[in-house]
Amino acid sequence: MKRRIFAYPYIVWMILFIAAPMLFIVYYAVNVGGEWTLTKFWGTLSDAAKWNVLWISVQMAFKTTVICLLLGYPIAYILSNMKKTVAGFLSVLFFVPMWMNFVLRTYAWQAILEYFLPNLFGMGNNTLTGTESAVLMVLVYNFLPFMVLPLYNTLSKLDKSLLEAAHDLGANSVLTFFRVILPLSVPGIVSGITMVFIPAITAFTVPALIGNGKYNLYGNEIELAFKTLSGQGDYAVGSTLSLILLLCVLVSTLIMNHFDKDQQEGGQMW
Amino acid sequence: MVKRAARSLKYVYLALMLFFLYVPILYLIVFSFNDFSTGRRISYANLGRWKGFTLQNYTTLFTGEAGQALLLTLEIAAISSVAATLIGTAAAIGIYAMKKRTRNVVLNISQLPMVNPDLVTGITFMMLFAFVNSVLVSLGTKQVGDYVKLLIAHISFSIPYVIFSVMPRLRQSSDLLYEAAMDLGCSPMQALLKAVIPDIMPGITSGFVMALTMSLDDFVVSYFVSDLRSVLSVYIYSAARGARGVNPALATVIFIPLVTLLLAVNFRRLAKEREYEIQNKKVKLKDKGGNIQ
Numbered sequence: 001m002k003r004r005i006f007a008y009p010y011i012v013w014m015i016l017f018i019a020a021p022m023l024f025i026v027y028y029a030v031n032v033g034g035e036w037t038l039t040k041f042w043g044t045l046s047d048a049a050k051w052n053v054l055w056i057s058v059q060m061a062f063k064t065t066v067i068c069l070l071l072g073y074p075i076a077y078i079l080s081n082m083k084k085t086v087a088g089f090l091s092v093l094f095f096v097p098m099w100m101n102f103v104l105r106t107y108a109w110q111a112i113l114e115y116f117l118p119n120l121f122g123m124g125n126n127t128l129t130g131t132e133s134a135v136l137m138v139l140v141y142n143f144l145p146f147m148v149l150p151l152y153n154t155l156s157k158l159d160k161s162l163l164e165a166a167h168d169l170g171a172n173s174v175l176t177f178f179r180v181i182l183p184l185s186v187p188g189i190v191s192g193i194t195m196v197f198i199p200a201i202t203a204f205t206v207p208a209l210i211g212n213g214k215y216n217l218y219g220n221e222i223e224l225a226f227k228t229l230s231g232q233g234d235y236a237v238g239s240t241l242s243l244i245l246l247l248c249v250l251v252s253t254l255i256m257n258h259f260d261k262d263q264q265e266g267g268q269m270w
Numbered sequence: 271m272v273k274r275a276a277r278s279l280k281y282v283y284l285a286l287m288l289f290f291l292y293v294p295i296l297y298l299i300v301f302s303f304n305d306f307s308t309g310r311r312i313s314y315a316n317l318g319r320w321k322g323f324t325l326q327n328y329t330t331l332f333t334g335e336a337g338q339a340l341l342l343t344l345e346i347a348a349i350s351s352v353a354a355t356l357i358g359t360a361a362a363i364g365i366y367a368m369k370k371r372t373r374n375v376v377l378n379i380s381q382l383p384m385v386n387p388d389l390v391t392g393i394t395f396m397m398l399f400a401f402v403n404s405v406l407v408s409l410g411t412k413q414v415g416d417y418v419k420l421l422i423a424h425i426s427f428s429i430p431y432v433i434f435s436v437m438p439r440l441r442q443s444s445d446l447l448y449e450a451a452m453d454l455g456c457s458p459m460q461a462l463l464k465a466v467i468p469d470i471m472p473g474i475t476s477g478f479v480m481a482l483t484m485s486l487d488d489f490v491v492s493y494f495v496s497d498l499r500s501v502l503s504v505y506i507y508s509a510a511r512g513a514r515g516v517n518p519a520l521a522t523v524i525f526i527p528l529v530t531l532l533l534a535v536n537f538r539r540l541a542k543e544r545e546y547e548i549q550n551k552k553v554k555l556k557d558k559g560g561n562i563q
Contacts (some may be wrong), residue, residue: 008366010357017426018357021394028397075287078280085540093537097291100527103489103503107510108294115318202389214382219389242390
């Protein structure tokens with residue numbers, strides 16, 4: 001008996017629950033109530049407001065990624081240079097929040113920004129939620145550990161003898177950093193960016209809880225299209241928006257792969 | 271002097287960042303001891319004014335919807351991670367024995383839930399079940415309920431993580447193990463259970479832990495898949511958006527076990543590493559001694 005057959009239950013599962021569901025995005029984009037039509041599809045594509053939200057979301061995700069990188073790189077760098085026992089303990093502390101329910105943490109920020117800080121500073125009925133900077137801060141908060149983790153993994157595997165070599169050859173610490181450490185940590189930077197950028201575009205919880213519905217991102221557009229308070233949403237609009245999102249994922253993954261030369265076995269589909 | 275200043279600056283920076291990461295968690299834990307009762311009712315909506323110490327939030331924590339949601343979360347996580355580990359491990363072994371072409375196709379499709387944004391995975395499941403249920407309605411049979419939908423979705427997005435953590439182990443393990451066990455009289459099932467599985471056990475374990483945490487942590491997919499009853503994170507989201515708010519004591523009951531577990535695991539690993547280091551040093555010293563003689 002061939003070993004291959006052990007994969008057959010999964011293959012069936014995969015076709016039913018991984019491959020087939022993807023087709024439904026296309027199906028519902030062009031099939032409204034059992035009728036094949038492209039009106040909703042074109043209608044959504046030519047809706048300037050939707051594209052505007054996408055553009056705002058891409059900018060927001062970009063800002064989030066850049067700030068996470070700027071804040072996270074020093075963390076990973078400092079941790080990777082510490083004694084192994086101390087670094088192990090501290091890195092756990094940095095990654096614990098990742099495992100803690102992020103909706104709950106976002107809720108905590110909502111309480112802090114909406115009630116605690118305004119109460120503390122006597123701002124009356126004014127709140128700190130519903131602003132772009134509040135949404136940006138909580139996005140950075142949520143994604144920071146996801147940036148630190150790959151950076152820390154890459155930096156702590158860095159061959160320290162290369163740094164000694166750079167010093168022996170007369171490079172000072174600044175030069176060593178920019179000519180040796182930074183180029184060698186590019187794989188970590190790339191996977192950090194991929195772990196932050198796309199999830200940031202689709203993050204709809206943070207804008208919903210922190211933006212007070214006044215500051216919606218692309219994820220919210222999709223959420224609202226599918227999950228309206230009055231029962232069934234508009235699948236055609238939601239599906240079309242998701243197709244655009246998948247296109248964005250495809251493009252950004254292609255760009256990332258271009259920078260990341262280490263391809264895994266099995267190839268990359270996206 | 272400059273060096274010392276630089277070093278303390280490093281610690282200050284790390285401390286600031288840790289403070290940033292823990293502020294909301296500590297905030298909830300502190301306010302979990304706050305008195306929220308207004309008259310006879312409890313409302314968590316104004317989570318910003320300290321009104322007095324009480325343990326009430328802990329005694330009422332699991333009485334209502336939150337308790338049901340937590341129970342469902344644990345149940346779904348346990349069942350889905352075991353199922354995903356079984357299906358995923360068998361799949362990895364099977365896929366590994368496939369021809370390169372088929373293997374790449376299967377692995378590429380398997381990567382979809384890992385590279386797709388959660389949002390897309392969530393809505394695809396939502397649409398699949400909407401379609402299936404509409405067919406079931408027209409056939410006049412019972413529709414697929416939230417429990418089954420959540421289970422199927424959680425198993426599906428967990429399997430790839432199991433496959434991709436078992437795969438590298440299989441690559442390290444010998445191809446001949448399975449054949450050898452069969453030559454020695456094992457049935458294929460026995461060969462698998464007695465020879466192959468023990469060899470790739472670390473990969474299976476880490477796959478299982480990943481599946482478990484993916485399931486426990488999931489919000490987005492569960493949110494789109496379920497309609498009436500759902501897991502804890504979905505409960506928190508709807509409670510946070512509504513007027514009732516969320517009992518902050520939830521933060522404590524999630525946070526304390528989590529930190530304890532992670533630190534315990536990490537300290538064990540560190541102890542092992544340290545032991546390994548010391549042994550390595552001894553070996554090196556011995557080698558040096560040998561060279562001198």
